[in-house]
Amino acid sequence: MIFHALFLLFLLRENNSIIKDIKSIGFEDYVRISLELKEKVDFNFSADKKTISILFSRKISPTKKIIQIKDIRKSKITTSTFQAELQKNKIEIKFKNNFSVARYFVIPFPYKIIIDVGFKEKEIEDFMKENERKPRIVIDAGHGGKDPGTIFAGMKEKDITLLVAKKLYEEMKKTGKFDVFLTRDKDVFLELEERSAIANALECDAFISIHVNSSKSQAKGFEIYYFSQKFSEYAFKIAQKENGVKMGKDESIVFSISSDFREDSSKKLAKTIAGHINKLNTVRRIEGAPFYVLAGTFCPSVLIELGFITNPEERKKLKDKNYISQLTEKIYIAIEEFINSYLYQNSYL
Numbered sequence: 215m216i217f218h219a220l221f222l223l224f225l226l227r228e229n230n231s232i233i234k235d236i237k238s239i240g241f242e243d244y245v246r247i248s249l250e251l252k253e254k255v256d257f258n259f260s261a262d263k264k265t266i267s268i269l270f271s272r273k274i275s276p277t278k279k280i281i282q283i284k285d286i287r288k289s290k291i292t293t294s295t296f297q298a299e300l301q302k303n304k305i306e307i308k309f310k311n312n313f314s315v316a317r318y319f320v321i322p323f324p325y326k327i328i329i330d331v332g333f334k335e336k337e338i339e340d341f342m343k344e345n346e347r348k349p350r351i352v353i354d355a356g357h358g359g360k361d362p363g364t365i366f367a368g369m370k371e372k373d374i375t376l377l378v379a380k381k382l383y384e385e386m387k388k389t390g391k392f393d394v395f396l397t398r399d400k401d402v403f404l405e406l407e408e409r410s411a412i413a414n415a416l417e418c419d420a421f422i423s424i425h426v427n428s429s430k431s432q433a434k435g436f437e438i439y440y441f442s443q444k445f446s447e448y449a450f451k452i453a454q455k456e457n458g459v460k461m462g463k464d465e466s467i468v469f470s471i472s473s474d475f476r477e478d479s480s481k482k483l484a485k486t487i488a489g490h491i492n493k494l495n496t497v498r499r500i501e502g503a504p505f506y507v508l509a510g511t512f513c514p515s516v517l518i519e520l521g522f523i524t525n526p527e528e529r530k531k532l533k534d535k536n537y538i539s540q541l542t543e544k545i546y547i548a549i550e551e552f553i554n555s556y557l558y559q560n561s562y563l
């Protein structure tokens with residue numbers, strides 16, 4: 215363990231290397247590898263059974279070396295099953311076992327190549343079995359740990375999102391109709407790509423990320439977002455805030471396979487939720503924007519801004535248990551409606 219940490223430190227300190235960080239998020243049949251570079255470098259990606267090769271357009275490291283990739287979930291599986299070999303203009307990630315799928319997407323700022331590797335060979339029987347399983351819902355409480363989100367009048371976004379996420383989790387679980395999961399159930403920090411990796415590892419059917427809004431004006435109401443590379447000025451600002459970075463408008467996220475299939479179903483999920491929560495408050499916007507937390511999921515995914523912490527009336531509501539419980543009930547009824555009326559009948563999977 216100490217050896218790995220020292221090795222990583224050595225790697226990070228090496229001035230000539232353009233690699234800032236490389237880490238993995240490991241699960242039983244699925245691993246996400248996140249490679250952060252100091253700046254954008256063009257590359258070619260290829261994958262062959264046990265090896266992933268990334269060939270860069272220029273030198274990324276002065277010397278050849280083996281890197282033990284640090285697993286941020288401390289999963290035993292990943293550290294022992296693969297390693298990265300850094301060459302002058304190439305990275306090769308070699309796995310012990312054959313993988314069945316490898317794809318990637320690129321986040322422009324900070325520049326990250328995020329690689330998803332799946333190890334499960336799916337037989338027809340597996341798909342049949344999957345049709346018999348309960349719908350899987352992953353609820354993501356935005357922010358946490360060192361990242362408080364918006365702070366206003368002594369309230370922290372990370373606390374409100376956790377409270378609402380847990381309530382939604384309990385209510386959905388109680389019905390017995392869903393398998394429900396939380397990305398976090400306490401005050402801990404998670405990377406944005408770790409949240410969507412959890413959803414993917416669980417093969418979720420819907421991913422709901424919970425957030426709270428803020429504004430300099432007295433704005434109020436709900437906003438619901440889905441992932442899109444086409445966006446309004448306003449939605450882009452909200453995405454930047456939630457991504458925690460300033461992005462250029464022309465810097466798009468690049469996917470190795472099209473993510474368009476998800477946009478329609480995510481929009482539909484957003485509209486279904488809006489159709490229920492509008493009984494409690496105005497839904498100001500249903501829009502697409504490049505949210506990092508939604509970029510890496512394989513299932514219909516939305517981000518809900520529950521209201522404005524900066525608006526006194528809404529701040530009061532967000533503290534009110536009765537209101538929270540009405541809100542989570544509306545959200546879960548909407549998810550159920552979406553699952554029943556859209557997901558399975560349209561079987562986009």
Ligand SMILES: [Zn+2]
Pocket residue numbers: 356357363364371424425426456
């Ligand atoms: Zn947020």
